Amino acid sequence: MATEITIGIAGAAGDGLDRTGDTLARTAARLGLHLYTYNSYQSLIRGGHTWLRLRLAEEKVDNHGDHLNVLVALNQDGIERHAREVEPGGAIIFNSARFTCDPTLVPEGVSLVPLPMPELTAGLGKIQPVMQNTAALGALLHLIGFDLEATADILVETFKKKGQEVIDQNIGVLRAGYQHAAGKVPALPYPWKFSRKRRPVVTGNHMIALGAVAGGCKFYSAYPMSPASFILHWLAAHSEKLGVLVKQAEDELAVMNLAIGAGHAGVRAMCATSGGGFALMSEAIGMAGMIETPVVVVNVQRGGPSTGLPTKTEQGDLNQAIGASQGDFPRVIVAPRDATDCFYTAVEAFNLAETFQLPVIIISDLLLGEHRSTVDPEAISSQVPIERGEWVEALSPDDAQNGGYKRYALTPSGISPRARPGREGLIHVSGTDDHDEHGILISDEHTNPAIRRKMHEKRMRKMVGVRARLQPPVLEGRAGADVTLIGWGSTWSVIHEAVEQLNRSGVSANQIHFKYMHPFHGAEASAILKGCKRTIVVENSFSGQFARHLRAESGFTVDHVLTRYDGEPFEPAYIAERVKANLAGKPVDLEVQDHEAREMAYHHIRIHMQDRARPGRLRKVAGAAYGETVWAVELVNRADGRPEGMLVIGATTGAGYGWHPTVPSVLGDASAALFETSVGLPSGADSEAATAKRAH
Amino acid sequence: MATVELTVKSLQGAVDPDWCPGCGDFGVLKSLKEAIVELKIAPHNVLVVSGIGCSSNLPGFIHAYGVHSLHGRAVPVATGAALANHDLHVVAVGGDGDGFGIGMGHFIHAMRRNLNLTYIVMDNEVYGLTTGQASPTTTEGHKTKSTPRGNVEKPIQPLALAIATGATYVARGFSGEPKQLTKLIAGAIVHKGFSLIDVFSPCVTFNKINTYPWFKERLYKLEDGPYDPTDLMAAMEKSMEWGSRIPIGLLYRHEKPTYEDTEPVLTKGPLVDQPLGLDQKTFDEVLAETM
Numbered sequence: 001m002a003t004e005i006t007i008g009i010a011g012a013a014g015d016g017l018d019r020t021g022d023t024l025a026r027t028a029a030r031l032g033l034h035l036y037t038y039n040s041y042q043s044l045i046r047g048g049h050t051w052l053r054l055r056l057a058e059e060k061v062d063n064h065g066d067h068l069n070v071l072v073a074l075n076q077d078g079i080e081r082h083a084r085e086v087e088p089g090g091a092i093i094f095n096s097a098r099f100t101c102d103p104t105l106v107p108e109g110v111s112l113v114p115l116p117m118p119e120l121t122a123g124l125g126k127i128q129p130v131m132q133n134t135a136a137l138g139a140l141l142h143l144i145g146f147d148l149e150a151t152a153d154i155l156v157e158t159f160k161k162k163g164q165e166v167i168d169q170n171i172g173v174l175r176a177g178y179q180h181a182a183g184k185v186p187a188l189p190y191p192w193k194f195s196r197k198r199r200p201v202v203t204g205n206h207m208i209a210l211g212a213v214a215g216g217c218k219f220y221s222a223y224p225m226s227p228a229s230f231i232l233h234w235l236a237a238h239s240e241k242l243g244v245l246v247k248q249a250e251d252e253l254a255v256m257n258l259a260i261g262a263g264h265a266g267v268r269a270m271c272a273t274s275g276g277g278f279a280l281m282s283e284a285i286g287m288a289g290m291i292e293t294p295v296v297v298v299n300v301q302r303g304g305p306s307t308g309l310p311t312k313t314e315q316g317d318l319n320q321a322i323g324a325s326q327g328d329f330p331r332v333i334v335a336p337r338d339a340t341d342c343f344y345t346a347v348e349a350f351n352l353a354e355t356f357q358l359p360v361i362i363i364s365d366l367l368l369g370e371h372r373s374t375v376d377p378e379a380i381s382s383q384v385p386i387e388r389g390e391w392v393e394a395l396s397p398d399d400a401q402n403g404g405y406k407r408y409a410l411t412p413s414g415i416s417p418r419a420r421p422g423r424e425g426l427i428h429v430s431g432t433d434d435h436d437e438h439g440i441l442i443s444d445e446h447t448n449p450a451i452r453r454k455m456h457e458k459r460m461r462k463m464v465g466v467r468a469r470l471q472p473p474v475l476e477g478r479a480g481a482d483v484t485l486i487g488w489g490s491t492w493s494v495i496h497e498a499v500e501q502l503n504r505s506g507v508s509a510n511q512i513h514f515k516y517m518h519p520f521h522g523a524e525a526s527a528i529l530k531g532c533k534r535t536i537v538v539e540n541s542f543s544g545q546f547a548r549h550l551r552a553e554s555g556f557t558v559d560h561v562l563t564r565y566d567g568e569p570f571e572p573a574y575i576a577e578r579v580k581a582n583l584a585g586k587p588v589d590l591e592v593q594d595h596e597a598r599e600m601a602y603h604h605i606r607i608h609m610q611d612r613a614r615p616g617r618l619r620k621v622a623g624a625a626y627g628e629t630v631w632a633v634e635l636v637n638r639a640d641g642r643p644e645g646m647l648v649i650g651a652t653t654g655a656g657y658g659w660h661p662t663v664p665s666v667l668g669d670a671s672a673a674l675f676e677t678s679v680g681l682p683s684g685a686d687s688e689a690a691t692a693k694r695a696h
Numbered sequence: 697m698a699t700v701e702l703t704v705k706s707l708q709g710a711v712d713p714d715w716c717p718g719c720g721d722f723g724v725l726k727s728l729k730e731a732i733v734e735l736k737i738a739p740h741n742v743l744v745v746s747g748i749g750c751s752s753n754l755p756g757f758i759h760a761y762g763v764h765s766l767h768g769r770a771v772p773v774a775t776g777a778a779l780a781n782h783d784l785h786v787v788a789v790g791g792d793g794d795g796f797g798i799g800m801g802h803f804i805h806a807m808r809r810n811l812n813l814t815y816i817v818m819d820n821e822v823y824g825l826t827t828g829q830a831s832p833t834t835t836e837g838h839k840t841k842s843t844p845r846g847n848v849e850k851p852i853q854p855l856a857l858a859i860a861t862g863a864t865y866v867a868r869g870f871s872g873e874p875k876q877l878t879k880l881i882a883g884a885i886v887h888k889g890f891s892l893i894d895v896f897s898p899c900v901t902f903n904k905i906n907t908y909p910w911f912k913e914r915l916y917k918l919e920d921g922p923y924d925p926t927d928l929m930a931a932m933e934k935s936m937e938w939g940s941r942i943p944i945g946l947l948y949r950h951e952k953p954t955y956e957d958t959e960p961v962l963t964k965g966p967l968v969d970q971p972l973g974l975d976q977k978t979f980d981e982v983l984a985e986t987m
Contacts, residue, residue, distance in 0.1 A: 026987070029987065198987050199987065200986040200987050201987065202986050206986070210982065210983075213973075214973055214979065215972075215973065218780075218967050218972065219967060238982060239960070240960045240961060241978060241981075241982070242978065242982070243961060245779055245780075245967055249772065250804075253769065253772070253801070253802070254769075254801070257765070257769040257773045257802075258772050258773075258775055258776035260773060260776060261772065261773035261775060261777040261778075261779075261780065262777065262780035263776070263780075264763055264773070264777055265780035265784070265968055266780065267780040267968050269780070284769065287766050291763065291765075377983065382973065382976045382979035383976075384973070404710070420968065421743045422741055422761070422781060423740060424738070427759055427760060428762070429709075429762035429763070431762075431763075431764035432764060432765060432766055433764065438710060440711055440756065441711075441764075
C-alpha cells in the first residue's frame with residue numbers, strides 16, 4: 001500500500017502558519033509526493049485560529065482524508081484543540097518554552113516532541129517568535145523521514161530577497177530543530193519512496209485561471225469576493241505576461257456587463273464570484289443568453305444564505321445557477337471535480353460559450369477553489385483546443401438583397417454565425433428585447449408571436465447541440481453494488497474514497513458522479529440509476545438541491561440524501577459511517593455531538609469570557625428541567641486549570657442554557673460529582689514534568 | 697458592396713423611431729448622425745450601446761453597430777466593448793433614469809476611469825417608457841404618477857458629479873439647439889477620455905413642466921460669453937447654476953491619459969486582435985512558480 005501521512009498545523013492568524021504549510025507542501029512535492037491541503041480558517045476554535053491539514057502521499061490524493069498523524073501546534077490553543085485527535089504512533093510538536101501539553105489530552109501511543117526554543121537556537125542571533133515554526137518544521141522533517149535539503153532549498157528561495165544573513169539564520173534554525181528531534185526521538189516508520197518528480201502545487205481557482213488563459217481568455221473582470229478572489233489576484237499579477245486585460249469593477253453588476261460587452265466585441269471574456277455576487281450578475285447572464293454573447297462566469301460557492309459563511313464550503317448555489325435570471329434561455333452549467341478538471345473545464349467552457357454563443361457557468365466551491373493539491377505536469381498542457389465557432393466576415397449577396405446581415409438567422413442548429421462589431425457590411429443591433437433574424441425588435445409596437453416562437457425555439461435548440469457534445473455520466477466501480485453514491489462537482493474524490501472504505505468494510509458500493517448540471521443527462525442517469533440497488537446522493541447542502549435536480553431531470557428519486565451543511569467538507573469516513581447508518585435503517589442523528597458541544601463552548605468562552613477558559617470534560621444529562629437532554633460542559637482556566645464554571649447546552653436544539661458558576665441545581669444530584677472532580681489543566685511545573693516524561 | 701456615401705440619410709437605421717411626435721430624442725439622434733458625418737467615421741466603426749427606456753431604443757434607429765442592453769447597464773457593456781476593441785468609437789446612450797438612477801454606480805466609476813467613451817444622456821426629468829414617474833433629475837415639487845404630492849427629493853446634478861468624479865469632457869446640450877448639440881457630440885467623440893453630454897430632451901407626453909418653452913426661457917450658451925472650459929472651479933460653479941438661467945455648452949475639458957493609454961496589455965493593439973492562448977514557455981514559467 002502506498003505510504004501516506006497527514007500533518008496538522010494549528011495556530012492563530014499571524015503565526016506564519018500559511019508560510020510553514022507552504023514550505024512543507026513544496027518540500028513534499030519536490031520529493032515527488034502528492035499532496036492535498038485543507039486549510040480550515042475559521043472561528044470555531046477561537047477567533048482567527050486556523051487549522052491546516054496536509055495529506056502527503058505517494059499516490060494522488062484529492063481530499064484531506066480522515067487521519068491526523070502529526071500535530072504541529074504553534075499555540076496553546078492548537079494543542080488543546082487537536083492533541084486528542086492525533087492517532088497512535090503519531091506525535092505532537094510544540095515550542096515547550098511557550099506552551100505546555102496537558103498529558104490528559106494526549107492519546108496513548110502518541111509521542112511528544114517539545115522544542116525548547118531558546119536552548120535550541122542559542123548562537124543563531126536574535127530569534128523572531130515566528131521562527132518557532134521553522135524549528136518545528138525541522139523537527140517534523142526528521143520525524144516523518146523527509147530530506148532536510150529540499151526544505152533548505154525552498155528557504156533559500158523564500159528569503160533570497162532578504163539577504164544571506166536571513167537565509168543562514170533560517171536554515172540554522174531548521175537544522176537545529178531537525179537535530180534536536182533526531183537526538184531525542186526516532187523517526188516515525190514511514191517507508192517513503194521519493195520519486196523526486198516535481199509537480200505543480202495548485203488550487204482549483206488557480207487551474208480555472210490558467211485553463212482559461214490557455215483556452216484563450218483575454219478579458220477578466222471581477223469584484224473582490226471570497227473565495228473567488230484568488231483568480232483576480234493571480235490574473236492581475238500575471239496580466240501583462242499572459243496578455244489578459246484584468247479589470248476590477250465597482251460591483252458584480254458591472255463585472256458581468258463588462259464581460260458581456262467584451263464578449264460581444266469578440267474577445268473571450270470571463271468573470272468569477274461567489275453566490276452573493278452571482279445573484280447580482282443574474283440579470284446580465286440572461287442578457288448573454290438573449291443577445292447570444294459568449295461569456296464564462298465562475299461561481300466559487302461558499303456557505304449561504306446571504307453573507308453566510310465567507311470562509312466555508314457549500315454546494316448550495318445549484319438552484320441559483322439553474323434559476324439565474326428571468327425566462328428560459330440556453331445556458332451551460334459545469335461542475336469540475338478536481339484541480340486538473342478545473343483546467344479543462346475552463347477550456348471547455350470557452351469552447352462551448354463561443355460555439356453555441358451562450359453563457360457558461362462554472363460552478364466550483366471553496367473546497368475545490370482554495371485547497372491545494374499536486375497535479376501531474378503532463379496532465380495539463382498549453383496546447384488545448386480553441387474552437388471559436390461560426391463567424392461571418394463579409395455580407396453575403398443573399399443578405400445584401402434581403403435587408404442585410406442576419407445576426408440571428410434561424411438555422412437548424414440554432415447557431416447563427418456572428419459578426420464582430422467593426423466589420424464592414426455586417427452592421428446589426430443586438431437587443432435584449434426579443435427580435436427577428438436581423439435583430440430588429442419584435443417586442444414593442446408590433447409584437448409578433450410567430451417570430452417570437454421561432455426565435456425562442458432557435459435559441460433553445462442550441463442546447464441539443466451542447467448536450468450531444470457532453471460526456472454522459474458513468475457508473476464507477478463494481479456493478480451490482482449494494483449501494484450507489486451519487487455526487488456532483490468537488491466531492492468526487494471524497495466519495496470515491498468513501499466507496500473504497502465501504503468496500504473494504506464489507507459493504508459493496510460504487511459511485512456515479514455528475515459534471516454537467518445543465519444540460520443534464522436525465523435519460524442516461526435514469527437508465528443507470530434504475531439498475532442500482534440503493535441510491536444515496538452525497539452533497540454539501542441543506543436541502544439536497546442536486547437530489548431534487550436529479551429528480552426533476554430524470555424522474556428518478558434517490559433513496560436517501562446525505563447532506564452536510566456545517567461549512568465543513570466531507571471526509572471519507574464521515575460519508576462511509578453515515579452510509580452504513582442509513583443502510584442499517586438508522587435515522588439521521590441531528591443531536592449536538594460531543595465535539596460540537598465543545599465548539600459551542602469555545603464560542604461562549606471567546607465572546608463572554610475573554611478566552612480565559614477552555615472546555616474540560618463534558619457529559620450528557622437527561623431528565624433535567626430544560627425540556628430536553630443537555631450537554632453539561634465543564635470549563636477550566638487556560639492558565640492554571642482551576643474550574644471556571646459550567647455551560648449547559650441543549651443536546652437537541654443547541655440552545656444555550658447559560659453559564660453557571662457551580663453545577664446548576666436543575667441538573668440534579670447525579671451530575672454534581674462531575675463538576676467537583678474536574679481534572680483541568682495542571683499547573684505549569686507539573687505540566688513540564690509530565691511533558692518531559694511523555695517525551696521519553 | 698459598393699461604398700455608400702456617408703450622409704445623415706445613409707445613417708438611417710433599419711426601422712423608424714417609435715418615439716412620440718415631438719420627442720426631444722429625435723434631435724439627439726439627428727445630431728449624433730450629423731456628428732458622425734462631420735467626423736467622417738465609417739458607421740461600422742461605431743458601436744452604440746444603450747440601456748432600457750424610450751431613449752435607449754436609439755441604437756435601432758441608426759445605421760451603426762448596436763447593443764440594446766439592460767436597464768442601467770449601457771455604460772458597463774460599453775466599457776467592456778471599448779476595452780476589448782479600442783479601435784471602435786463606442787457611444788453609450790440612454791435616459792436619466794437609466795444612467796442616473798439604476799445605473800448611477802456605473803456612471804460614477806466609468807468617469808473615474810477616464811475610458812475613451814462618449815456617453816449621451818437624453819435627460820427628460822421623468823421616466824417616460826413606464827408612463828411618467830419621478831426620475832433622479834425630476835425637480836423638487838414636481839407632481840408625477842409616483843409623486844402625486846410633489847417630488848420631495850432633490851434632483852441630482854449630473855454635470856457637477858461628472859466634473860467632481862473625473863470626467864474629462866463635460867457638456868450640456870438641448871434638443872432644441874441641434875447645431876450646438878452636433879458640435880458637442882462631435883467634440884465628445886474626438887475627445888480622448890470620458891465624455892458626458894447631458895442633453896435636455898423634453899418628454900412631450902409625461903413632463904408638462906420641463907417643456908421646450910420652459911428650457912428656451914432659461915437656457916443660455918456658454919460659448920456666447922467669456923468662458924474658459926479648462927477652468928475646473930468655473931466649470932464646477934456653472935454646473936450648479938440652475939433656475940432662471942441654465943447654461944448649455946461645453947462646461948469642462950481636461951486632457952489626460954485615458955485608461956486605454958495606461959493599460960499595458962492594450963499597448964500591443966486592440967485586445968480583440970491579439971493572439972489567444974499561451975506558448976509552452978510562458979505556460980511552463982507560470983507553472984514553475986508553484987513548484
